[in-house]
Amino acid sequence: MLEDKLLIWKFNRGNLNVLRGIYEKYKDDLVTLAAALLNDVSSAEDVVHEVFVSFIESSRKFRLTGTLKGYLATCVANNARNKNKARRTHRGIAFDQASPAKADSNNPEFHAIFGEELSQLSWALGQLPYEQREVLILHTYSGMRFKTIAQQQSVSINTVQGRYRYALDKLRSMLNGEIK
């Protein structure tokens, strides 16, 4: 996208003001992506903040090879993955399976994240293993290709496609009430 290329060109020339435009353009999508990955708005905002801090620091050396939106989504996914790992480390078990709050789709926490209409989906996403959830969200919400996700996760494209199918099947089962 030419507009993004121009933004990056200016950014690399030291015009940090363009960051404001980049942030305003993509902030909601990025916060949504991070929240869908982490099931936690506060952590999601931390992730987006950290991504922009790193982005600011990359002035004059950043090179955009794909789309800016894709790049930022990748950064958010990487940071969210790290945050998830850190949570696992701290808690000793997987974050996703650790919180009792995640076990009940009527929990107001899920309503608070994406609204009542999508609370079931939010809850069900939270029940998925992180790797599966990441593939599903990156592919479906961010429009990222399986090949790109495979590179990010350092796994084969077959593994990514498998995670995607498992995630969909499991979500479908949960939303149909087959799994509680």
Place this chain on the structure above:
Amino acid sequence: MRPSDNINELIKKLQLKASAELDKRVHDDISAALTKSEQTKSVQPQPNIWRTIMKSPITKLATAAIVIIACVIGLSLWRTTSSGIALADVLARVEQVKAFRCKVSFTMNDQIAPDKPYQFEVRSTILLSREYGLKVNAETPDPNGGWMPYAETYISDEKKTCVEIAHTKKKYVREELDYYAETQGDQEEDWSDPGTILKAIIACKYENLGRSTIDGVEVEGFRTTDPNCRSPVSESRWSNPQVDVKLWVDVKTRLPVRFEEFSSSVDERGNTHSQRQVVHDVEWDVPFTAAEFEPPPVPDGYEVLDVPRLNDEETAIQGLKRCIELFGNYLENISDDAGAKGIIFFAFEKSETSTALRLKEEIKGLTGEEKLDRVSDAGEPIFRLIWFYVGLVQDKKEPAYYGKTVTPKDADKVLLRWKVSDSEYRVIFGDLRAETVTPEKLAELEAGLPK
């Protein structure tokens, strides 16, 4: 329909809004980075200054030297001093110099936040030749001790090229000077022109430091602590500005030998920012070889970045051709770079050329934003045309554009023109031929334009 029937559609519905608190955090960080960047840019012996110097036909070696070494002293110093040295005389002598070499030491102490100190230190060797261009070698402290290569810059006035080798980042950047110069942002506007800088510091007060000796050379010193001294170094909108500038001139040669500058200020959040710069070991009319100005080959493992030249005449012609393809005619207005996207999209929506109809078919079913992006991509050469025109305006090249009345059928009518020199204008006609004409011929051509 059960929720599971279309999970993908549900996921796409997920939408959160970033909180005001996140907005504040990110914008504060950007502000802090801007602040740091402005301070860094304004004091480093960085390529930007040099590029501008080399670009301008009136800012040759003499002005370059003065910008680096003397401008912060202010025009008030150009009067003859009580001890006999006049900086106007210094300038006259500098103008005769074909090349000089100097060393620059720069340290910045900064605070991004009260608990986030930041320090940047670099030392550079600069070689500038009227004939060959500029070379800068910069080093930064090695965390393991000593100094390590930081960056190299090679600027060729003749080739209009700049090569920057960022060693710490392993980047090798090649770019066209004109592109940079004509599209640089507003933030550099205030100090890119040495004349502007000199005018800005005209009100400085100073004192004569008398005679001294530096490296066995008898020198006369000048000093200003006037916080109103608005140089590239001291320019700041922050509070409590402190400035201490000293210039030492060789009594015998009347040429600068050393320049010291310290400045500090406090930003709106109470963080102190300060920097110290010393230009020393200045050697005038040093011997050099052409080979010294040739950039080295790309080091192993370095990423090469080529910044294309976008703003030449061919760029403009390609943009005009794309106007014909997309709109069947020329755009009425190419002077609004900020609104370019909207202008292009609006013209596209009205167009019924085969190219436009084909694209309209392709983007059916896309969202509004996606359509805008696709049209923007198709109109890329037009964006470049617009930037080219804006660059001509910024450079005061007297551009004029008549797309409102001139069509592709108007083969002999002036569509776009700009000044090349006092006796020449470049003209692109309605049929996209380009010619150089005299001012008289241009007046004749423009007299025949439709009103």
